[in-house]
Amino acid sequence: MKKYIQTLSVALLALGGVACSTSKEQVASQEELSQYVEPRIGTAHCRWFHFAPGAMPFGMAKPGPSTNGSLGNASGWEATGYDYRDTSIEGFPCLHEFQVGGIVLMPTQGELKTIPGLPTDSVKKGYRSAFDRNTEVVQPGYYSVLLKDYQIKAEVTATPRVAFQRFSFSKGGENHILFDIGNRQGESGAAVDASVVYTEDGRIEGWVITEPEYVKKYQPGAQVPLYFSAVVDKQPDGFGVFNGDNVKQGVRETKGVGAGVYLTYQVKDSVQVTAKVGLSYTSVENARINLQKEAENLSFDEVKEQSHQTWENYLGRVRVETADKNNKIKFYTGLYHALLGRGLVNDVNGAYPHHNGSIGQLPMEGDKPVHNVYNTDAIWGGQWNLAQIWALAYPEYLSDYISSHLQAYKDAGWLADGLANNRYVSGVGTNLLSTVIAGAYQCGIRDFDTKLAYEACLKNELDGKNRPLGAGKVDTEMFVKYGYVPHLDEGNGPDEAFMFSASHTLEYSYSAWAVAQWAKENGDEKNYNELMRLSKGWERLYDASTNFIRPKKADGQFIEPFDPMQVWRGFQEGNAWQYTFYVPHDTKSLVEKVGADVFTARLDSIFTQSQKKIFSGGTEVGAFAGLQTLYNQGNQPCLHISWLFNEAGRPSLTQKWVRAILNEFYGTEGIHGYGYGQDEDQGQLGAWYVISSMGLFDVKGLTDSEPSVGLGAPLFDKITIQLNNQYYKGKEFVIEVKNNTAENPYVQQYTLNGEALHETRIPFSALTEGGYLQIEMGSQPKDQY
Numbered sequence: 001m002k003k004y005i006q007t008l009s010v011a012l013l014a015l016g017g018v019a020c021s022t023s024k025e026q027v028a029s030q031e032e033l034s035q036y037v038e039p040r041i042g043t044a045h046c047r048w049f050h051f052a053p054g055a056m057p058f059g060m061a062k063p064g065p066s067t068n069g070s071l072g073n074a075s076g077w078e079a080t081g082y083d084y085r086d087t088s089i090e091g092f093p094c095l096h097e098f099q100v101g102g103i104v105l106m107p108t109q110g111e112l113k114t115i116p117g118l119p120t121d122s123v124k125k126g127y128r129s130a131f132d133r134n135t136e137v138v139q140p141g142y143y144s145v146l147l148k149d150y151q152i153k154a155e156v157t158a159t160p161r162v163a164f165q166r167f168s169f170s171k172g173g174e175n176h177i178l179f180d181i182g183n184r185q186g187e188s189g190a191a192v193d194a195s196v197v198y199t200e201d202g203r204i205e206g207w208v209i210t211e212p213e214y215v216k217k218y219q220p221g222a223q224v225p226l227y228f229s230a231v232v233d234k235q236p237d238g239f240g241v242f243n244g245d246n247v248k249q250g251v252r253e254t255k256g257v258g259a260g261v262y263l264t265y266q267v268k269d270s271v272q273v274t275a276k277v278g279l280s281y282t283s284v285e286n287a288r289i290n291l292q293k294e295a296e297n298l299s300f301d302e303v304k305e306q307s308h309q310t311w312e313n314y315l316g317r318v319r320v321e322t323a324d325k326n327n328k329i330k331f332y333t334g335l336y337h338a339l340l341g342r343g344l345v346n347d348v349n350g351a352y353p354h355h356n357g358s359i360g361q362l363p364m365e366g367d368k369p370v371h372n373v374y375n376t377d378a379i380w381g382g383q384w385n386l387a388q389i390w391a392l393a394y395p396e397y398l399s400d401y402i403s404s405h406l407q408a409y410k411d412a413g414w415l416a417d418g419l420a421n422n423r424y425v426s427g428v429g430t431n432l433l434s435t436v437i438a439g440a441y442q443c444g445i446r447d448f449d450t451k452l453a454y455e456a457c458l459k460n461e462l463d464g465k466n467r468p469l470g471a472g473k474v475d476t477e478m479f480v481k482y483g484y485v486p487h488l489d490e491g492n493g494p495d496e497a498f499m500f501s502a503s504h505t506l507e508y509s510y511s512a513w514a515v516a517q518w519a520k521e522n523g524d525e526k527n528y529n530e531l532m533r534l535s536k537g538w539e540r541l542y543d544a545s546t547n548f549i550r551p552k553k554a555d556g557q558f559i560e561p562f563d564p565m566q567v568w569r570g571f572q573e574g575n576a577w578q579y580t581f582y583v584p585h586d587t588k589s590l591v592e593k594v595g596a597d598v599f600t601a602r603l604d605s606i607f608t609q610s611q612k613k614i615f616s617g618g619t620e621v622g623a624f625a626g627l628q629t630l631y632n633q634g635n636q637p638c639l640h641i642s643w644l645f646n647e648a649g650r651p652s653l654t655q656k657w658v659r660a661i662l663n664e665f666y667g668t669e670g671i672h673g674y675g676y677g678q679d680e681d682q683g684q685l686g687a688w689y690v691i692s693s694m695g696l697f698d699v700k701g702l703t704d705s706e707p708s709v710g711l712g713a714p715l716f717d718k719i720t721i722q723l724n725n726q727y728y729k730g731k732e733f734v735i736e737v738k739n740n741t742a743e744n745p746y747v748q749q750y751t752l753n754g755e756a757l758h759e760t761r762i763p764f765s766a767l768t769e770g771g772y773l774q775i776e777m778g779s780q781p782k783d784q785y
Helices: 008-014 024-029 213-218 284-295 300-315 327-338 386-393 395-412 434-442 452-460 476-482 501-522 525-535 586-593 597-615 640-648 652-665 685-692 763-767
Strands: 092-097 100-109 137-139 142-147 152-158 160-168 175-178 190-198 204-213 223-231 237-241 246-249 253-255 259-267 270-280 320-321 351-353 359-361 707-711 719-720 734-740 744-750 760-763 771-778
Touching: 008 501, 008 719, 024 685, 092 160, 092 270, 100 152, 100 204, 100 223, 142 300, 142 771, 152 300, 152 597, 160 284, 160 300, 175 270, 190 237, 190 744, 204 213, 204 259, 204 284, 223 284, 237 253, 253 259, 259 270, 270 284, 300 327, 320 327, 327 386, 327 685, 386 395, 386 434, 386 685, 386 719, 386 763, 395 434, 395 452, 434 501, 452 501, 452 525, 452 744, 476 501, 501 525, 501 586, 586 597, 586 640, 597 640, 597 652, 640 707, 652 685, 652 744, 760 763
Parallel strands: 734 771
Antiparallel strands: 092 100, 100 175, 137 142, 142 152, 152 160, 160 270, 175 259, 190 204, 190 253, 204 223, 223 270, 237 246, 237 259, 320 719, 351 359, 707 760, 719 734, 744 771
């Protein structure tokens, strides 16, 4: 059969991408950027999807090591998977996605053990193996490690839908490869059933059905099945099946929780075995097809090289130049995480898991789907990070991402920003997806179904009737009725259904404004007026006596008692100190209400105090460590705040504090990476570093009718953004920074294409038309240009 993905351009098309103008030869002649990616950054207390080094950008197959994934996570959000502080590996799962995980392989030597054991076991009880971190090789698209207990080298890489795992056995005697299928893995939730078979023609195939915690919460009764079809390149000397520690030698098939297959190799000197694992979310048959189409005739080393070249192409969309290697590591690791998550769901033939549990079929164009379907964590806050970098450098993916959500809308009747195999997994109980869709539209990305998208966004903002919990914004009806969400301290359902009245009001006000700009362009005056009325919801909660946003009851009275530092009462994952600044669409009105001098002084003092805690939870390891603070860079509600000085006429303070956050909150270590174990949320904190370190950021999330980008002080001496000319007029946009040293943190002059700028903002179109921005730096703050 003709080899699949023979060239870099074909590899990109397999991911649903559109290759930009850079050729393979051009990429080869430039500095390789993968060397600056350190996937282990921030892996202490990291989420399941954070560490999958074998994956391609936005791929389905995400192989990588797990140190504690079998422990699961009780509430659906806790850290699980690969913990930098652990010292043993329990297997190599092929799937690492939001609420989705499983299909684990593990090589062992000697006595057969079929349960992983615990990372805390003082005496070895399972098949897990100790490892030394200095034996790991961790790169985008490739991972290897020496398993100390067995002296086995394990390696992983992948095509978009096929995981490759290669094991080098060096000790004589019995060596094994376990296919541990029927167990909880990471965020997958409990396994409720499984089946695995070693076929007469040498395939290992099967499935596992899981119940992720968020699926149980947001779409009760739904399940998430995972399918696989694998081949190995060397026939084993023995085989058997197991369910937990119940082993049946020579048996080919087993079912039920804990199901697995083992292959045994009698090794004399050494042997190397490669497993190709085709994956699917629809059927074993489609897993076979994915394997055949993408990888049947490819070797491990060929796939590794193709993955490497694909990563180089994607990372090379943005090239930064600096003598500070640590900043390049932070930048390209952040960009890597922005491109790693939210991976493929559909098969090569367009089959995909439908919201109702059946198998859907995407329309095809030739031999490929017209668009792809993706798994995705909620996009809560993504308008300030992922959406901006995708819009600028990866518009074809942003378009595909939107089409994926529109497919879910057609299937389920609602936009749902958190999806696991098209099952509802909101996670936050709100829904800001319409800001990302509206932003893409305003940026000129319009090759999705814009009519359907507008309909979906209007419904997302205005319709509360019979709205399922998984679609978020279940208090939309109250917001439309009152113009704000009335507060309740007690109510029905989970907290997000009634407790987060103030933060929901702020979010809904912003998203209403974003869709209103689209309504205005469409000439939809009725909906424009209604959305603009709702966009003022934040004003209805502004308490002039305290200068805080304050939750209000249905009778119009502010809640008592009121503590602006209190978390969770009225504010989701934050407090009034943090959320009062959540008016991105109308910051100038907020500044006027507070008073420009008071606004700037309060904001400046907040950062001065927050710097003492590294702008989040200090050195406490935990996703929610920074919630009860003045400012929390480790969570979404705060991610625009350091850029608000620009809106208040004090850009020098944006330059000062953004640089401080970039230098101090972000690290290059396993523990101090994105804060200390703060929640990176499928690339959001990494993408914030990327966009902010380039000195580009829009607090409105590019949702204005003519979107523009605020300017800051880039960390880098030169930045070259490659533009996709299927969406944008320009070839590249270049930023060059003069006198760029630690002693010169302040911008003295911006010059765009030879013309001096007098404002700290440029149209988004100025970027995408291509051009040259020169920035002069100096030691003294300057606010007037």
